[in-house]
Amino acid sequence: MAYTKTTFNEGAAPGISAAELNKIGDGIAAAASTADSALSTAQSAQTTANTANTTANAALPASSYTAADVLAKVKTVDGAGSGLDADTVDGIQGANIITTTGGQTIAGSLRADGGFNVNGTQQAQTRLNGSVLEFWNGSGWTPVGGIKSVQRGTVNFPSNTSGTAFLDITISTVNTAKTFVNVGNLNNLQSFAGRVRFELINSTTIRAPYVNNGGAVDVTYEVIESY
Incomplete structure (x- = not known):
């Protein structure tokens, strides 16, 4: 009930009566009741909060909520099909990743843009350049072995020479350190009476010293250069 204040005046109405005293008592009682109700409500709310806090701590104690605990829990559900994708690296299955130890089998090409160490x-x-194996020497590609070129020809040696003579044969430029000359067939061998040889004297010339006391003869040759 709402409390209506009464103003009392000395020697004048209203005087102190039972009704006025009861009104004061009723106001005090109402105020006390309201305060008690508010306190009860606050205590109930505190009890509810305490209960919720206790429940939360029991479900996941703060002392156990560490990075190590989270990792341990994640590991229990990790694996193929878990949705965590923790069995791949950037979407690549672990079986398709090369390790640094043990034997490895590679299906496809292996590219190394830098140095390769064993x-x-x-x-x-x-690299294979056409059918020629080449290696990188630091500034360019260099062939590794194999036949680079073969030059063939035929030389006619005149008959009945006096003493030792020679013929010079011009060829395409070769590397003398990687080139040799083979002597081929001698045509009209029956009439030949002497000797002949071929030698590489520079990068563009074969010299053929010969002695022939018989008939003229044709001799084939080949100049073989390697890489």
Whole structure:
């Protein structure tokens, strides 16, 4: 009930009566009741909060909520099909990733843009250029072995020479350190009476010293240059 204040005046109405005293008592009682109700409500809310806090701590104690605990829990559900994708790296299955130890089988091409080391020793970079094997020498590609070129021809040696003579034969430029000359067939061998040889004297010339006391003869040759 709402409390209506009464103003009392000395020696004048209203005087102190039972009704006025009861009104004061009723107001005090109403105020006390309201305060008690508010306190009860606050205590109930605190009890509810305490209960919720206790329940939360029991479900996941703060002392156990560490990075190690989270990792341990994740590991229990990790694996193929888990949705975590933790069995791949950037979407690549672990079985398709090359490790640094043990034997490895590679299906497809292996590309190395930098140096390639085996047991700590850098290996030469190689490639197939057509049918020629080449290696990188640091500034360019260099062929590795094999036949680079073959030049063939026929030389006629005159008959009945006096003493030793020679013929010079011009060829395409070769590397003298990687070239040799083969002597081929001698035509009209029956009439030949002497000797003949071929020698590479520079990068563009074969010299053929000969002695022939018989008939003229044709001799084939081949100049073979390797890489």
